[in-house]
Amino acid sequence: SQTIHQWPATLVQPVGSPLSLECTVEGTSNPNLYWYRQAAGRGLQLLFYSVGIGQISSEVPQNLSASRPQDRQFILSSKKLLLSDSGFYLCAIKADQGYEQYFGPGTRLTVT
Amino acid sequence: ILNVEQSPQSLHVQEGDSTNFTCSFPSSNFYALHWYRWETAKSPEALFVMTLNGDEKKKGRISATLNTKEGYSYLYIKGSQPEDSATYLCACNQAGTALIFGKGTTLSVSS
Numbered sequence: 195s196q197t198i199h200q201w202p203a204t205l206v207q208p209v210g211s212p213l214s215l216e217c218t219v220e221g222t223s224n225p226n227l228y229w230y231r232q233a234a235g236r237g238l239q240l241l242f243y244s245v246g247i248g249q250i251s252s253e254v255p256q257n258l259s260a261s262r263p264q265d266r267q268f269i270l271s272s273k274k275l276l277l278s279d280s281g282f283y284l285c286a287i288k289a290d291q292g293y294e295q296y297f298g299p300g301t302r303l304t305v306t
Numbered sequence: 307i308l309n310v311e312q313s314p315q316s317l318h319v320q321e322g323d324s325t326n327f328t329c330s331f332p333s334s335n336f337y338a339l340h341w342y343r344w345e346t347a348k349s350p351e352a353l354f355v356m357t358l359n360g361d362e363k364k365k366g367r368i369s370a371t372l373n374t375k376e377g378y379s380y381l382y383i384k385g386s387q388p389e390d391s392a393t394y395l396c397a398c399n400q401a402g403t404a405l406i407f408g409k410g411t412t413l414s415v416s417s
Contacts, residue, residue, distance in 0.1 A: 228404055237409030238350075238395060253404070284349060286405075293338045293357065295397075295405055297349040 196221035198298035200285050206304045213258075213272040215301050217285030220266065226288040227268040228295070229260055233281040244268060280305045308332060310398050312408035319386050320416055326382045327411040329396030333377035340405060341370050341381055342395040350395055353381075386415045 197220045207213060219225055229241040240253045242260035250260050257276060261269045268285060285298040311330045319325050331339065338357045342350040354363040359374040367384045383390055393412045397405040 226404075230407075238397075238407040240404050240406065243404045293340070293355045294352055295340065296352065299349050302347075 196225070196287060196296060198285055198287060198296060200283075200298040200301050202301060203299065204302045204304075206306060207275050208306055209277055210274045213270070213275050213279070213303070215270040215283055215303075217268040217270075217298055218266055219268075219287050222266075222287065224265060227262065228286040228288070229268065229270050230284040230286060230297075231281045232284070233278070238284070242270070275305045277305050279303065308398060308400060308403070308406040310396055310406050310408040312394075312396050312411050314411060315409065316412040316414070318414045318416065321387060323386050323415075324382065324384045325386055325413065326380050327394055327396075327413075329379045329381070329398075329408055331377050331379075331396075331398040333374055335400040336374045336377075337399050337401045337403075339372055339374075339379050340397040341379070342397065344393045344395055344410065345391075353394075383413070386413070388415045388417045391415045 199218045201216055226245050228243045230238050231241055232238050242250055242252055244250050244262045247262055247265055258272050283301045286295050288295045313328050338355055340355050341353040343353050344350040354370045356372040361372040363370050369382045372379045391414050393410040395407050395410045397407040399405045
């Protein structure tokens with residue numbers, strides 16, 4: 195079965211600082227990968243998804259970016275964080291076969 | 307843009323009560339409907355995936371139904387327990403697209 199790792203688990207960063215969140219996956223190959231965010235008082239919002247190495251689709255305009263340098267690695271980045279970037283960031287995968295989508299443990303980001 | 311709506315937004319019940327939530331979604335180009343259970347500070351846990359009109363799934367005291375023609379799904383919890391307290395997320399996707407989530411129903415069960 196697949197395992198999803200995310201780090202760091204928690205992060206406190208000042209406004210204007212850069213960001214790099216990493217997600218790695220084990221136990222599956224060529225998965226679809228997703229970044230979601232839950233901001234305070236809001237639902238779970240899809241930020242990016244990737245169907246393969248170097249293939250990134252963005253769902254919402256923002257100051258975040260994503261990259262997929264390897265098949266099982268998905269990175270979320272920002273050059274300059276905003277207060278509104280605070281939230282709980284979840285990485286998710288969908289296996290090649292089937293409908294299920296599974297989530298990683300998440301990263302709690304607080305921008306001060 | 308796919309829009310998934312859940313109601314109610316929050317719900318408070320007593321231990322032993324049965325309850326249900328609603329998820330509505332566009333019926334056109336439907337592919338799959340997912341229910342997740344999300345506890346604070348944890349990652350969402352998959353409960354059910356349903357794809358066919360009339361599908362019914364059950365896991366213990368929790369069950370779900372799907373109506374793809376009218377675009378809704380119900381989640382039922384029988385005999386609620388305090389450990390059922392969580393946010394229940396519904397998500398839907400069309401073929402080849404990512405899951406779009408509703409805002410969730412937050413259930414609080416008092417003992």
